[in-house]
Amino acid sequence: xxxxxxxxxxxxxxxxxxxxxxxxxxxxxxxxxxxxxxxxxxxxxxxxxxxxxxxxxxxxxxxxxxxxxxxxxxxxxxxxxxxxxxxxxxxxxxxxxxxxxxxxxxxxxxxxxxxxxxxxxxxxxxxxxxxxxxxxxxxxxxxxxxxxxxxxxxxxxxxxxxxxxxxxxxxxxxxxxxxxxxxxxx
Amino acid sequence: xxxxxxxxxxxxxxxxxxxxxxxxxxxxxxxxxxxxxxxxxxxxxxxxxxxxxxxxxxxxxxxxxxxxxxxxxxxxxxxxxxxxxxxxxxxxxxxxxxxxxxxxxxxxxxxxxxxxxxxxxxxxxxxxxxxxxxxxxxxxxxxxxxxxxxxxxxxxxxxxxxxxxxxxxxxxxxxxxxxxxxxxxxxxxxxxxxxxxxxxxxxxxxxxxxxxxxxxxxxxxxxxxxxxxxxxxxxxxxxxxxxxxxxxxxxxxxxxxxxxxxxxxxxxxxxxxxxxxxxxxxxxxxxxxxxxxxxxxxxxxxxxxxxxxxxxxxxxxxxxxxxxxxxxxxxxxxxxxxxxxxxxxxxxxxxxxxxxxxxxxxxxxxxxxxxxxxxxxxxxxxxxxxxxxxxxxxxxxxxxxxxxxxxxxxxxxxxxxxxxxxxxxxxxxxxxxxxxxxxxxxxxxxxxxxxxxxxxxxxxxxxxxxxxxxxxxxxxxxxxxxx
Numbered sequence: 001x002x003x004x005x006x007x008x009x010x011x012x013x014x015x016x017x018x019x020x021x022x023x024x025x026x027x028x029x030x031x032x033x034x035x036x037x038x039x040x041x042x043x044x045x046x047x048x049x050x051x052x053x054x055x056x057x058x059x060x061x062x063x064x065x066x067x068x069x070x071x072x073x074x075x076x077x078x079x080x081x082x083x084x085x086x087x088x089x090x091x092x093x094x095x096x097x098x099x100x101x102x103x104x105x106x107x108x109x110x111x112x113x114x115x116x117x118x119x120x121x122x123x124x125x126x127x128x129x130x131x132x133x134x135x136x137x138x139x140x141x142x143x144x145x146x147x148x149x150x151x152x153x154x155x156x157x158x159x160x161x162x163x164x165x166x167x168x169x170x171x172x173x174x175x176x177x178x179x180x181x182x183x184x185x186x
Numbered sequence: 187x188x189x190x191x192x193x194x195x196x197x198x199x200x201x202x203x204x205x206x207x208x209x210x211x212x213x214x215x216x217x218x219x220x221x222x223x224x225x226x227x228x229x230x231x232x233x234x235x236x237x238x239x240x241x242x243x244x245x246x247x248x249x250x251x252x253x254x255x256x257x258x259x260x261x262x263x264x265x266x267x268x269x270x271x272x273x274x275x276x277x278x279x280x281x282x283x284x285x286x287x288x289x290x291x292x293x294x295x296x297x298x299x300x301x302x303x304x305x306x307x308x309x310x311x312x313x314x315x316x317x318x319x320x321x322x323x324x325x326x327x328x329x330x331x332x333x334x335x336x337x338x339x340x341x342x343x344x345x346x347x348x349x350x351x352x353x354x355x356x357x358x359x360x361x362x363x364x365x366x367x368x369x370x371x372x373x374x375x376x377x378x379x380x381x382x383x384x385x386x387x388x389x390x391x392x393x394x395x396x397x398x399x400x401x402x403x404x405x406x407x408x409x410x411x412x413x414x415x416x417x418x419x420x421x422x423x424x425x426x427x428x429x430x431x432x433x434x435x436x437x438x439x440x441x442x443x444x445x446x447x448x449x450x451x452x453x454x455x456x457x458x459x460x461x462x463x464x465x466x467x468x469x470x471x472x473x474x475x476x477x478x479x480x481x482x483x484x485x486x487x488x489x490x491x492x493x494x495x496x497x498x499x500x501x502x503x504x505x506x507x508x509x510x511x512x513x514x515x516x517x518x519x520x521x522x523x524x525x526x527x528x529x530x531x532x533x534x535x536x537x538x539x540x541x542x543x544x545x546x547x548x549x550x551x552x553x554x555x556x557x558x559x560x561x562x563x564x565x566x567x568x569x570x571x572x573x574x575x576x577x578x579x580x581x582x583x584x585x586x587x588x589x590x591x592x593x594x595x596x597x598x599x600x601x602x603x604x605x606x607x608x609x610x611x612x613x614x615x616x617x618x619x620x621x622x623x624x625x626x627x628x629x630x631x632x633x634x635x636x637x638x639x640x641x642x643x644x645x646x647x648x649x650x651x652x653x654x655x656x657x658x659x660x661x662x663x664x665x666x667x668x669x
Contacts (some may be wrong), residue, residue, distance in 0.1 A: 049202075050211050059210040072242075092243035100241060122210075127203040130196075134203075149197055150204030 037078055042070060043088035048161040052091050052150055055143035058097035059122050063102075069094040087165025133183045140164075141176035148173050 046066065054062035069090040073080045080086045121142070124131035134142050140162070147158040148169070154174075159166045 051207065054207050054211045059207050062211045089243060093241060096241045096243060122207070124203060124206055126206050127199050130199045130203055146200070146204060146207070150200040150207075152201075 024044065024099055034077055037081060038074055041073075041081075041086065045069075045090065047093065047155070048147075048153070049087060049091055052143050052161045053094045053098065055146045056095050057102070057121075060099060061101070065094040065098050066090075068097050076142040080158055085163055088160055091161060091163055121176075130180075133180050136183055137176050141172045141179065144169050144172035145176040145180070149177075 049069070050062050050066050053065050057065065070092065073086070080089065083089050088156055121135040122131050134145065137145070143162060144158060147153045147161060148155065155163065155166045156168050159169045162169065
C-alpha cells in the first residue's frame with residue numbers, strides 16, 4: 001500500500017500543476033531549446049489566437065481548431081519559428097481548418113455537434129442581442145470588433161493576431177460598428 | 187441591448203460577451219458534445235479536421251489584384267521564382283526532414299482523423315521517490331505512447347514520447363501536449379500534478395489525431411509494466427465532453443471512500459512555535475483559523491464550534507477534501523489516526539484494497555456526508571466501453587443508480603470494470619454533530635479544478651475505528667447500513 005497517499009512524502013517544488021517535460025532522448029539540448037521556444041510561443045499566442053478563431057468560427061470549435069494549428073506548428077517548428085508572424089500564420093491556418101469544416105458541414109448536413117458551423121455564430125445566453133448582431137457581420141469584421149472593443153487589444157495587436165495590416169483592422173472595426181448600429185435600429 | 191445605447195453600455199455588453207466567449211472556448215478543449223446519445227454510436231459520427239497540406243495558408247498575397255499585377259510586372263520572373271521557393275509546403279513529403287530531431291523523419295497526416303470525445307484519464311500513484319511509467323496501448327496491443335515521470339530530489343521530470351520516439355510538447359500549464367507525428371492518435375494530453383503523490387494524466391484523444399479510424403474508449407487501455415515501481419490506477423473515462431450543458435443532476439449521490447490501513451501518515455499538527463494543536467472535542471466551543479505547515483505543506487486549519495477542519499488552499503477540491511479528512515484525523519487523533527483521501531478515478535483498486543466505504547462515514551459521532559452532482563448525462567454514464575454492462579443508467583431516481591451497481595462488483599473480479607465514467611462536482615459537505623446540529627464544511631473552489639472524479643478513496647493509517655457504512659439510492663436515501 002505504499003503507493004497510495006503518502007502525505008508525508010516529498011513536497012512538490014514550485015507550481016504543482018506543472019510537470020516539466022524533459023526529453024531524455026538524443027540531442028536533448030536541442031530538443032529542450034526547441035521545447036522552450038515553442039512553449040513561449042504558445043503562451044504568448046494562445047489566448048489571442050483562440051479569441052480570434054472563436055470570433056471567426058463557432059466558439060465551441062475554437063480550442064480544437066487552435067490545437068490543430070499548434071500541433072502542426074510543433075511538427076514544423078523550424079519553419080514556423082522563422083516566420084515573420086507565426087501567430088498570424090497559425091490564425092490563418094486554424095481559420096482555414098474551420099472554413100473547411102464548415103464547407104464539409106454544408107455538403108454533408110449532420111446533427112453532429114462537431115459541425116457547429118452553421119449560423120448563428122454564437123447563441124449567447126448572457127448577451128443575446130449583441131451576439132445576434134455580431135452574427136450578422138462578416139467574420140473578419142466580427143473578429144476586429146471583438147478584439148478591439150471586447151478584448152481591448154490595440155489595433156496593432158489585433159492586426160498581428162489576425163495577420164492583417166492595421167489599416168485593415170481599422171476599416172473592419174469602422175464598418176463593423178457601423179453595421180451593428182444599423183442593425184440595432186428599430 | 188443594442189449599440190444605440192450609450193457607448194459605455196454597448197462596450198460593457200461587448201466585454202461581457204468576450205468573457206462569455208472565453209468561458210465557452212475554455213470549456214471545449216477536447217472535442218464536441220455527445221449529446222444524449224450513447225457514446226459509441228455518437229463518436230462514430232464525429233468527423234474532425236486535421237491539418238493537411240492543402241490547409242496551409244500560402245504566403246499572403248497583395249490584397250489588390252492591381253497591386254499584385256504590378257508587382258509581377260515590375261519584379262518579374264526572378265521574384266516569382268523566389269516566391270515559389272518560399273511558399274509553404276503543399277505536400278507532406280515536401281516537409282524537410284530534420285536529422286537533429288530525435289525520432290527521425292515525420293509526416294503530416296494526409297487525411298482527416300475521425301473525431302472522438304473520449305478522454306483517456308490515467309491516474310497513477312507511486313511514492314515520489316519512484317519513477318512511474320505508463321504505456322498507452324491500443325486494444326489490439328499496439329503501443330501508442332509512453333509517458334514517464336521520473337523523480338529526483340528537486341524536480342519531477344516527465345517524458346512523453348510516442349511510439350517512434352518523437353517527443354511531445356507539453357505546455358507550461360500542462361494542458362496541451364502535442365506529438366509531432368499525429369498519426370499516433372494522441373495529440374493532446376493534459377498532465378497535472380493533482381496531488382503531491384498522484385500525477386494525473388488525462389490523455390485527450392482529439393480530432394487532431396490522425397487517421398481514418400474511429401476510436402472509442404474501448405480501443406485504448408493503459409498498461410503499466412513497471413508496477414513494481416509504484417501502484418497505479420487506470421481509467422478510461424468520459425471527461426467533460428464539450429457542450430455538456432449543466433443539467434439537473436441525474437442523481438445526487440455521495441462519495442465513495444475506501445478505508446485502508448498501513449503506510450505513512452501525518453502525525454498530528456504542531457504550531458510553528460512548537461506548541462501542539464489543541465483539538466476541540468465535541469462539545470467544546472472555539473473558533474479560530476490558523477495556518478500550519480505539515481510535511482512541507484501549508485494547511486489551513488479551521489476550528490469552529492465543535493470540529494476542526496483542515497482546508498488547504500493549494501489546489502481545488504481534491505486537496506480540500508484530503509485536507510478536510512486530515513483534519514478529521516486531528517479531531518480524532520487519539521483514537522483513530524489519520525484518514526487520507528485522494529482522488530481516485532477509474533477501474534478497480536489494486537488487489538490489496540479492502541473495505542469500500544461509501545460516502546457517508548462517522549467518526550466519534552460526527553457524521554460526514556458529501557453531496558455530489560454528477561456531470562454529463564445519464565447516457566454518458568452508461569458507456570458501453572468495456573462491454574460489461576450495457577444497460578443505461580436511468581434518470582429515474584426510483585431505479586437503482588449506476589453507482590450502486592458498481593459497488594456490487596468485486597474490484598478484483600473483473601479488471602475491466604470501471605465505475606468512474608463520469609465526473610462529478612462536489613457540491614456540499616455536511617457534518618452532523620452528535621447533538622444533531624449540522625455544519626457545512628468549507629469547500630474552496632478552484633477554477634482550474636472544476637471537476638472531480640467520482641470516486642475518492644481514503645486510507646487509514648492506523649486501524650480505523652469504523653465506521654458506519656451507508657449505501658444510498660439515487661435519491662440519497664440510505665438503503666443499507668453496514669456496521
